[in-house]
Amino acid sequence: MKYCLDCDWHLNAATEPSQHARSQAAINHYVETGHTIDSSESIVRPATPNLAGELFVRDLVPSSD
Structure with a gap:
């Protein structure tokens, strides 16, 4: 399957x-x-999960601890 990340194509x-x-x-x-x-x-x-973008960013960025 080929699909567009920006529209429904x-x-x-x-x-x-x-x-x-x-x-x-x-x-x-x-x-x-x-x-x-x-x-x-x-x-x-x-399908992408229906979560707030902040959750993804938090998981991708290393913690400062």
Whole structure:
């Protein structure tokens, strides 16, 4: 699956069987919009947890202790 991190654009093997065509469409979407494209082996778009951004930042930044 190819999906955009900035909008709802996505393609998967069910909608476009050709890997080459999916890759070309992802490149075209990036060129047209500047949006970030990601890939996944999943047939559905990965979901992000519904948590506040501060929780993610706190986990990524080392503590000063």
